[in-house]
Amino acid sequence: MQFHHHGYVSSDPRVEPAAGVGVNRPDELPDEIDVLIVGTGPAGIVTAAQLSQFPNVTTRIVERRPGRLAIGQADGIQARSVETFQAFGFAERIIAEAYRITEMAFWKPDPNDSSKIVRAARTADDPTGISEFPHLIVNQARVLDYFAEFMANSPTRMRPDYGYVFRGLEIGDGEYPVTVTLEHTAGPNEGATRTVRAKYVVGADGAHSRVRDSIGCTPYGDKANHAWGVMDVLANTDFPDIRTKCAIQSGSGGSILLIPREGGYLFRMYVDLGVVPENDNGSIRKTSIDDIIKQANEILHPYTLDVKNVAWHSVYEVGHRVTDRFDDVPTDEIGSRTPRVFITGDACHTHSAKAGQGMNVSMQDGFNIGWKLGHVLEGRAPESLLATYSAERQVIAQNLIDFDREWSTMMAKRPEEFDSPSELEDFYVKTAEFPAGFMTQYQPSMIIGAANHQNLATGFPVGKRFKSAPAVRVCDANPVQLGHHHRADGRWRVYVFAPDANAAVNNAAIDASTLDDFASWLTTSPESPVVRHTPEGADVDSIIDVKVIYQHDHTRVDLGTVPAIFLPKVGPFALTDHEKVYATDPEVDIFAERGIDRRGAVVVVRPDQYVADVLPLSATAELSAFFAQNLLPQNASARV
Structure with a gap:
């Protein structure tokens, strides 16, 4: 955890300074908001938690209950979800109390x-x-508590608005085109209705979702x-x-x-x-x-x-059901207009509880739509980004339904119905990667590259989650998990794996100067995504966080010769951030462990931890073009 760069902090460093809409946040639900989330279940709370990191976005999350969930029905937490908890800063604490x-x-x-x-x-x-x-294994209610704490400690000081049930919505025109009718379920106004207008609505209101019904989505299944x-x-x-x-x-x-x-x-x-x-x-x-x-x-x-x-x-x-789409745009209108209403979690996919996937897949729905809404509403990305939510998550939901149908059918078989005595346990072992949450692989799109250079980093498949590996932080010789520094702060990550001048590929010497050339381009070129997409006056790593990993022992890395892009000046005092420079771990060589070419490679990772592209250090034009299609230019000179 990094802090003090905005001044000395003597209190809990997990409590970020209030900023933007978090300053003097009103207790009452506003009449006009950027995002209204319906339901504080796993999908809704993760969407809200991610959006709480965008200080200029007004997000409110409503819940029909009068207060926090006391007893949750879900309890299985797959390893992919724990990786997500790490991004939100509470993995170690929840591991300590879980089974x-x-x-x-x-x-x-x-x-x-x-x-x-x-x-x-x-x-x-x-x-x-x-x-x-x-x-x-841990109670769903505790998972929600941790995300609620993260929201409350965020710059937006977000917290749920309890005691509201969704009754309906209408989509019109204007800056706040979605008009939502809510009803008070508790307190002195119980039974009374009120309306709010929103730019976007996220329905996370469960298997009997009224938001889903209001946009005409149909669940299919059996x-x-x-x-x-x-x-x-x-x-x-x-x-x-x-x-x-x-x-x-x-x-x-x-x-x-x-x-x-x-x-x-x-x-x-x-x-x-x-x-x-x-x-x-x-x-x-x-x-x-x-x-x-x-x-x-x-x-x-x-x-x-x-x-x-x-x-x-x-x-x-x-029951196994998945809806025909995950937003309000009918199939025949895809590409012709921007989605305004989205559905997540049980609102768009239901299945048995025995595979332990409901809460886990729902949280990934929320992580996916959360950063995308934040980017669009803060002017970082074009509205077309929002169409990728339904395109990506519906496929994943269908894969889940197919897997769960097979698993639940096997669980219901009589012993004599199996083809072999070990069929059930064999299936459990063979399919371990799917229920653990790691089979998700997004297809090429504006935010997923074509994997033309996958051979440069075979252990980081494009479209799959960034699988962490050990490394050593150079500044303090601390062994770390590289992926654990990817926080849910809405930033893209660019991991630069440095070439080794002492190695050779196909009997040809490796040119170590490619790292300096690449770093110089990132720092100064008008085509650099860092230069093009960093807002004026913002820290150079505020949109794209660039890190370097050298392929030798940390004692051989001279910080005085490391390019400035990897040692950026941040905060109001322009303090040097030393925690972006890494070397290989003596026990586990990340280059060998993840199949990284000794000539070096660039691995681009989305805000939700999925690998977006793998490129050679020389492919500056490709890197520029990739970011140009999913981020808007800010016409600023980044400060390094």
């Missing part, structure tokens, strides 16, 4: 007595090291006609793996997905309630908690479950 999944146990009918279950296998949760971060009872309980049991994630299949055909919860005592069970008859008419949803517990005991035999307290329970039927 960490390290392995999964598979229980099956005893071959000698099918009325009993026995442990058949154990598999590591992340056998290939997909991420340096773990797979966690039900699996299979019901599950889910319960968070405190209980005594002789089942030996009660603190391990388990898939349990009984001889009777019933199954349980067991998820230990944070705190050391609480755990969640998804209990198979069987096939739902076509004429059920919702009766299965009336299954009592006593019946769910009874079914759990039958599946666990010969072990017993003595429930002492039920924190929460519900019954649901598996």
